[in-house]
Amino acid sequence: MTAPQPAVEMTGISIEFPGVKALDGVDFRLFPGEVHSLMGENGAGKSTLIKALTGVYGCDSGRITVFGTPQTFSGPAQAQAAGISTVYQEVNLCENLSVAENIMLGHEPRRGGRIDWRALRRRSTTFLAQLGLDIDPRSVLSSHSLAVQQLVAISRAMVLDAKVLVLDEPTSSLDTGEVARLFSVMRTLRDRGVAILFVSHFLDQVYEISDRLTVLRNGTLVGEYTVDELPRRRLVSKMIGQSLEALDQLEEAPKRTMAARSTAAPVIEAVGLGRRGSVEPFDLTLHPGEVVGLAGLLGSGRTELARLLYGADHADSGELTVDGTPGRLRGPRAAMKRGIAFSSEHRKAEGIIGDLTVRENLVLALQADRGWARRVPARRTDEIVEKYISALGIRPANPDALVRNLSGGNQQKVLLGRWLATAPKLLILDEPTRGIDVGAKAEIQRLVAQLAADGMSVVFISAELEEVLRLSHRIAVMRDRRKVAEIVNEESTSLDDVVELIATGGTP
Template sequence: MTITPSTATSVEAPAPAVEPIVRMDDISIRFPGVKALDRVSFRMFPGEVHSLMGENGAGKSTLIKALTGVYAIDSGTMTLGGRPLVISGPAQAQAAGISTVYQEVNLLPNLSVAENIMLGREPRRAGAIDWRAMRRRSAELLARLSLEIDPASQLSSHSLAVQQLVAIARATDVDAKVLILDEPTSSLDADEVSELFRVIRGLKERGVAILFVSHFLDQVYEISDRLTVLRNGALVGEYLTREILRIELVHKMIGKELATLESLESKTRQAAVEGDVAEVPYLEAVGLGRKGSVEPTDLAIHEGEVVGLAGLLGSGRTEIARLITGADRADSGEVLVRGTKKRLRTPRAALRDRVAYSSEDRKREGIVEELTVRDNIVLALQADRGWFRRISRRRQDELANSYISALGIRPANPDALVRNLSGGNQQKVLLARWLAVAPRLLVLDEPTRGIDVGAKAEIQKLVSNLADEGMAVVFISAELEEVLRLSHRIAVMRDRRKVADLPNEDVTVGEIMGLIASGAEA
């Protein structure tokens, strides 16, 4: 049975005895040509972890931005602690007790932990910053979260996971009643996720209402008490996490029969296993390495082949991808393109050999938020041609409209600013940019990170189709099931070196995890 938004809005999980700390009733927000939220209701309770679920473009980010004052609502009402909530910006939301920690940690790595925690709220004495008081207050906040971090240490000396925890410590310094965590685990390994969840549970015990946004279903079911599902800007329903099966949740999120998705994944895996590859590699790395980054590595990539790079964060999978695409310079080894030695010292040099790289950091190294969808799509092609050979507006429109249609970019408006698109649609715009330069090798680093199940399936299908058409693809993902589903061959990285390179013939996730854990070369 398919649940439509109009019938699903009545689905509501039973409330605890306490009153909601946050209540949003019949919230609507419109953008030019887009109804981002359509009479959506949402509530949060003290001492609960509440997950907001839905495909990219479902309205999750818009709802959060309405709650934090980034977007003004067109209609509806909001209350905080039973009182009307009317806010005009994030600073006012924070003053009211609503704090947000974003996926991309919004801190200053060149400053100390204490300076980041107290930034803008530094204690002063005789007009000057009281450094001792600042470090003492920071130590108190960190201790309250049971974190053993030196407040005087530079933030950049810590892992991304620790930086996330520092951001949470900063958010709780304002006596937060509501803490919003937007994709906080997207770049963390299992141990780091466990530490984050320990902190979340501690905040929950103190009565903080926590909004947890994640596309990892296992994590949602582990940490959440309640979840709300949105689809196409409308409410599907609110549910107690323990009372909704995962298969039912996926169904409600994507609005299509799960069998359709499973069929797509089955076809993608079959295409990956059965595809033919050329005898001579399109690109071959021989002893390619960089000190402190990745040990000398051999890697061959054929046309018509998807090569999956598997490994934990920091294993060297991203580092080798950056070396073969000119994003970083190697200090050992060489790269051959169709058997000819090449000096791929910059991404532009790599593009001349039709090697394109889509970075895992789509915010800083991918999309240009201030530009339109059209401008982002033609950007690499224009750079490849040179700025004195301008692409005509007619050709730009043809390219943009064809890729918007082919990739299902929403909204289907080439003049929309990319910053207003969901994460999944921003990723599709990036793919369109690189496909526009007609690459023969496309290196995709975490192309499905932080996007929903439906968008993942679409991108996976696209990767499979590109390989079927003869393109060489390097596919990097932290999700081993995804790597196995798509790849003809899998290179396993561990501790900055390649420990295995094996055909994807009945390989299991357990076998890959064993290689990652043991480091025994295969």
């Protein structure tokens, strides 16, 4: 029996950036009618391989064939013309346009030289129906959830008659129901013969939807496997390059120190703090040496609460007491002066500066606190850079590499190191492990536990409730932009307890 022809075959792909060997002779195959997951730690080369396939990056060496035809893509348009479409984690559509306009953008039906709007809406409805989306094509895209926007992006790929669909972290901001809907669409497309390349850090999702896996590590190919032949623990072992025995130690959850902390003076005490249209007035006390988790669904107000604590948004009610001094923070600069640091979930828009080096990004907050007239001494800079590159496992360990050339997970580590360099009393972490691989996630969890053990106060926000439960001493539960409950996280506290509080709004 003749083996099927790959939809995509990449052979010997190598790509090098200044100071970074991103890919080194990597092979990859993707067949029609399959979901193939690309696995690896942050910095393994997954994003670089995808960008090589989709024409964003050129290859220093190697060959790409699509359905048997050699290709040399000089840009994404050529990749699309060859039948390859990509849907990124951050949907790249025009939110101010209608759903129909986004779907048909660049392929609008015309009559007499003008756009035929009726035909455009009719055709877009057809593509929406193929994905089970019953929404008004005239509605503005921004009025829909991220999950619907991603399905609209997939509908656009169908307009382009995509034979290869690349989904790069499409589920990172979706809830369980939205993930199920996306997977249903993926199975429908797979059964039609579309070749789907899937990237996700959620192992449960990978094993639910995938037919085969390719594992990368440090820019090299580890292997290609069927899902059945590679159990989860073996997969993680191959991703991080450690034995199963070492993995057992890595996966041990940080132990929460449940000693009473109420005797210590609070770092921060919020009373009736709120902002109209953002988050309802809330009370929250944060003590030294404890982790307070914020639990809730997307849109519940977790980030809004954190931004008020940091002064990034201005409260219009209540009072904030910092180290015994009442008042309100006038902004982030004032918060930094009081020993408060905030690591945003939007690391690209509000965090790292891509055109600066790792070194420059790591000392950025410390330099801002000192003022630009008083430069951080070179020796102190070297100490900080060496300390946090080593402590956080930033890869590549090249302080002069541009941050934009690092993987998302390593960018997150740089951002975390930047704030730790300021030695804050309170560290607010908003989704610090989103899009981070298993090994790096465990490292960050251990770091958070250690920071608390050393006396730092930490506010920890994560969409993964298991993570909040594992790390927190207390948990503040958010729903509909209100703090609805607060519980001490005792050994008997279960995930079901937190879920029920979220579902009931704190009422019995």
